Structures are given as structure tokens and as C-alpha cells.
Amino acid sequence: MSAIMIDGKAVAERIKAGLKVRVEKLQQSGKTPGLAVILVGSDPASRVYVNMKKKACAALGIYSEEYALAENTTETELLKLINDLNNNPNIHGILLQLPLPGHLDENKMLEAISPLKDVDGFHPVNVGKLMTGIPGFLPCTPAGVMDLIRESGISIAGKECVVVGRSNIVGKPQAILLLREHGTVTICHSRTPDLASVCRRADILVAAVGKAGLITAEMVKPGAVVIDVGVNRTPDGKLVGDVDFDQVYQVAGWITPVPGGVGPMTIAKLMENTVISAEN
Numbered sequence: 001m002s003a004i005m006i007d008g009k010a011v012a013e014r015i016k017a018g019l020k021v022r023v024e025k026l027q028q029s030g031k032t033p034g035l036a037v038i039l040v041g042s043d044p045a046s047r048v049y050v051n052m053k054k055k056a057c058a059a060l061g062i063y064s065e066e067y068a069l070a071e072n073t074t075e076t077e078l079l080k081l082i083n084d085l086n087n088n089p090n091i092h093g094i095l096l097q098l099p100l101p102g103h104l105d106e107n108k109m110l111e112a113i114s115p116l117k118d119v120d121g122f123h124p125v126n127v128g129k130l131m132t133g134i135p136g137f138l139p140c141t142p143a144g145v146m147d148l149i150r151e152s153g154i155s156i157a158g159k160e161c162v163v164v165g166r167s168n169i170v171g172k173p174q175a176i177l178l179l180r181e182h183g184t185v186t187i188c189h190s191r192t193p194d195l196a197s198v199c200r201r202a203d204i205l206v207a208a209v210g211k212a213g214l215i216t217a218e219m220v221k222p223g224a225v226v227i228d229v230g231v232n233r234t235p236d237g238k239l240v241g242d243v244d245f246d247q248v249y250q251v252a253g254w255i256t257p258v259p260g261g262v263g264p265m266t267i268a269k270l271m272e273n274t275v276i277s278a279e280n
């Protein structure tokens, strides 16, 4: 038996097609959704992500502004820019590309973004809303994963869900979103003993670690939904996830590829949050 492929690219295209119509409607009423993207420093991966986000904006008719700041930008300078964007009526979403250079306090900078323009869903106000179930901006990657799980047609209620990774941007919010849908959720991390046996319990397994090949076929329950958030570059330059795809594909019921799985969904959900912000 081999798994059914969950085509993130196709799902993302469907979401964006719906957004295009909503953007047109906003424009007819005299409003163009606007996204400001701030990039500090010259991390090559961050540059690629920023370019992808700008391209997605252009394709949907969303106005975007890029602020490419020098590596040695001070906290005061960055706070001033964020404050200006908070007060700019043409900007509905502010995205601060992470990671920031070490001298900038990431939490402090994220907290400076208005929760009403926090389209990444990282502001403590939106994190609190996520925890309590109050509508707010959901973080794009975990929200995209939820759409992909729905796409598999598998209901989450009562299912064993295992999330590997506990970062603030993926693992933790992912676990909360699965819990909100009534999954029985376990979060694993670098100090989880016997990761394999915990993963084997999962009906729905989400890997968000950043280690190529971490999830092997022996760690997957036959028929499970396997969502691979990881993005890793092999020594020969190939893009792979955290899941040993070729092997796990033989065991899982559903699986997301890398590339073409979670990645396109992250961008689609960012666009969605920006449109929602403009509609609000």
C-alpha cells in the first residue's frame, strides 16, 4: 500500500483563487489590501521567503512594500518603522521576517506590531486568542496544516495527534489548533525519550523539526496522516522535509511532499490573513 499524496500546492492555489475574488471586491469599494514585509540583514533563506511572499501579493493584487534593513539596524530604528507602519492606513498586514540578527530582541519587536496588523499571528494578543479560542490571526504554517488535514477527509476529533517540535511559530500553535479540533495531542521535542514509540501512536503526525530523515517508516502507524513541515537542504542542494518520504510513503495513509506540501500553504494563509485584515 502507498499513501495518498496531499497536494499542498493545489490546495494553496484554490485558496488564492478565492482570495483574488475577495481582493477585487475590496478594490471595487476603494480599498487595496496592503502588506509590509520587513527583512533585517541578508540571510539568504529569508530573502527567498520574502521574494515568494511579494510575488504572491502581486499575483493577487495585494499591494506590498518591502523594507530591507541593514544587519546593524538598531532596535530604536526598527521600532520606529514598525510604529510608522502601525499608523499607515494603506498597510493592513506587517510581516517581520524571522530570524532577526542576534542583537535584536525578537519578542520585543513582535510585540511592537499592532495585533490588528499581525498577519503572522505571533503577537502575544493573537497567541492568547488562539489559546482561548477567540477569533484572531492564526499563525500561517499551523493554520495551513489544518487545511491540509481537512483535505485528507480525516476528522481530528478523538484522534491521536503527535506534533514533533515545540517552537512558538509552528509546534506549539499546531498542537493548540489540533486540540481545538478535539484531537488528543502529544508534543515531542529534543528531550522526548523514545520518540519512535510516541510517533507510532499517531493517527495524525506533524513533523516540525528541521532534521532531514528524522521520521522513518518504523515511526509511523500504518494508515496515519503524515504532515511534513520541515524544510532542509541536503549536501547536494536538494530540498527535503523531516520525513523519510520514500519509506514513509509506503506505510502512511496520507502524506505531504516537500516541496509542494506545507510551504505553499504558509504563503496562501499569509495572503488570507492580509485580506481578512483589510476586510476588517
Ligand code: NDP
Binding pocket: 141, 164, 165, 166, 167, 168, 169, 170, 171, 188, 189, 190, 191, 192, 195, 208, 209, 210, 211, 214, 229, 230, 231, 232, 262, 263, 264, 266
Ligand atoms: P525550531 O528550530 O524553532 O524548532 C525545532 C523543534 O524541533 C524544537 O522544539 C526542538 O526541540 C525540536 N527538535 C530538535 N531536534 C529534535 C529531535 N531529534 N527530536 C525531536 N524534536 C527535536 O524550528 P521551527 O519550528 O521554526 O521550524 C521547524 C522546521 O519547519 C524547520 O525545518 C523550518 O525550516 C520549517 N518551517 C517550514 C515552514 C513552511 O512553511 N514549510 C514554516 C516554518 C518553519 P527543543 O525545543 O527541545 O529544542
